[in-house]
């Protein structure tokens with residue numbers, strides 16, 4: 095099994111002109127992704143199997159199938175190829191076995207202290223009724239010949255942060271995630287996102303951590319497919335300034351360089367030096383200063399930035415980081 099090329103790509107009207115390959119390429123470029131986003135679809139009874147998916151030779155858990163997909167292979171997963179009976183039941187492919195439904199297995203694994211906790215966890219987790227779906231399909235997004243229900247990213251916290259920002263970009267809304275340390279890819283990333291039509295995160299679960307290659311620094315974020323286009327549009331806007339600046343850590347070097355572990359508490363003094371020759375008068379420092387420390391003045395006939403209210407400076411280094419001319423220096427000392 096390997097990555098397949100030259101496939102007919104599914105063009106989706108409602109995500110404008112971006113097809114699955116273009117969506118995957120855009121996310122990979124904008125977020126510098128390590129792994130392909132994975133397209134996940136639950137196939138309804140009677141629904142045709144998409145093109146260019148293969149049935150694995152041996153059963154896999156849903157989390158393992160996602161791992162295989164993010165490495166480039168598209169899979170058709172009927173119930174007989176699901177190695178995790180819990181995951182298959184949660185996604186509505188098979189009935190749940192009485193032993194799993196009762197919660198007693200969670201006690202054997204010592205993942206919960208008593209049957210009451212196990213039953214509460216099971217009752218509160220999202221799942222579909224048995225027979226709602228007949229198979230799961232997973233594929234690297236760039237190769238998906240179908241319209242997925244959700245797209246799952248295996249990513250780092252910094253990349254998750256930008257996807258959260260992109261999701262809130264047009265609304266300013268906060269995220270309320272519905273997650274647990276149990277049943278990560280089936281319940282929290284697939285069923286929960288299909289049902290709620292909201293982005294959700296997961297840090298993985300016992301099974302996903304023990305049986306896939308996900309590393310200790312990676313986690314998952316799942317998005318309804320119909321939100322991908324607007325995420326790309328917002329990420330493009332964030333990429334114009336915020337993402338590259340944060341990645342360059344523009345405020346860090348002067349702060350780190352000036353830290354002295356003196357053990358002294360209390361007051362400090364700030365000196366702000368603005369190099370007149372370098373300053374082009376762009377006013378960025380004045381605009382970004384949260385404490386109105388700086389203002390523009392005419393010096394020798396030219397408009398230059400000046401520090402006029404230094405006592406109010408909180409030493410945030412925003413002006414230093416934002417000045418395109420590197421004209422500003424801060425000296426912060428304990429008094």
Ligand code: SF4
Pocket residue numbers: 368372373374375376377378379380398399416417418419420421422
């Ligand atoms: S940001 Fe730099 S160049 Fe622009 S006005 Fe301030 S000091 Fe001058």
Ligand code: SF4
Pocket residue numbers: 366382383384385386387388406407408409410411412413414424
């Ligand atoms: S360090 Fe922060 S508070 Fe001080 S002048 Fe610069 S932007 Fe303003």
